[in-house]
Amino acid sequence: KQEVTQxxxxxxxxxxxxxxxxxxFTDSAIYNLQWFRQDPGKGLTSLLLIxxxxxxxxxGRLNASLDKSSGRSTLYIAxxxxxxxxxxxCAVSSGSARQLTFGSGxxxxxxx
Amino acid sequence: xxxxxxxxxxxxxxxGQEVTxxxxxxxxxxxxxxxxxxxxxxxxxLIYFNNNVPIDDSGMxxxxxxxxxxxxxxxxxxxxxxxxxxxxxxxxxSSFVSDEQYFGPGTRLTVT
Numbered sequence: 001k002q003e004v005t006q007x008x009x010x011x012x013x014x015x016x017x018x019x020x021x022x023x024x025f026t027d028s029a030i031y032n033l034q035w036f037r038q039d040p041g042k043g044l045t046s047l048l049l050i051x052x053x054x055x056x057x058x059x060g061r062l063n064a065s066l067d068k069s070s071g072r073s074t075l076y077i078a079x080x081x082x083x084x085x086x087x088x089x090c091a092v093s094s095g096s097a098r099q100l101t102f103g104s105g106x107x108x109x110x111x112x
Numbered sequence: 113x114x115x116x117x118x119x120x121x122x123x124x125x126x127x128g129q130e131v132t133x134x135x136x137x138x139x140x141x142x143x144x145x146x147x148x149x150x151x152x153x154x155x156x157x158l159i160y161f162n163n164n165v166p167i168d169d170s171g172m173x174x175x176x177x178x179x180x181x182x183x184x185x186x187x188x189x190x191x192x193x194x195x196x197x198x199x200x201x202x203x204x205x206s207s208f209v210s211d212e213q214y215f216g217p218g219t220r221l222t223v224t
Contacts, residue, residue: 032211032212042218096167099157099168100213102155103154
């Protein structure tokens with residue numbers, strides 16, 4: 001059974017810092033990995049999707065990497081802003097329907 | 113496209129009552145997923161459909177839960193009878209050919 005772990009559970013940084021969120025998974029037989037953002041009381045917004053054959057994806061200030069063999073992914077956020085404050089969820093796609101298994105998330109607070 | 117649409121956004125009901133949650137996936141998507149999010153268990157997959165056919169309902173917690181997809185543009189998740197422990201946020205998501213999943217805004221269910 002696939003298990004996804006995210007470290008740290010919470011992170012507080014001053015505005016402008018670069019930061020890294022970590023995600024690990026137990027079964028390397030994945031199709032893809034998605035990073036989501038969730039604001040309090042809101043739904044999930046997809047940030048980046050990395051296919052299993054890819055090593056990284058970039059979108060603006062966000063860069064996600066994937067090391068499938070070691071079961072790890074990182075989400076790098078450059079020059080953090082207070083608007084980046086949210087919970088960041090990592091999810092891996094596996095199984096016959098490529099269903100997602102989610103980590104428990106990292107709650108990020110960027111202080112102005 | 114309007115994205116994945118869910119209704120209602122909030123539902124408050126008394127224990128023992130029937131609850132029906134509704135979802136309209138993105139047009140053209142062939143996979144539909146129902147997830148539940150709680151503080152204790154995070155995001156869990158309940159059931160998913162492919163081309164309107166239920167494929168895996170192993171995540172459905174009990175027989176009180178049922179889901180249908182009568183056509184490509186509509187799905188329901190029903191709880192009968194509801195219990196306080198069913199209180200959670202229920203998300204619907206859709207994807208095309210098992211690729212990136214797009215989530216709806218969720219339905220916050222409170223059972224008193």
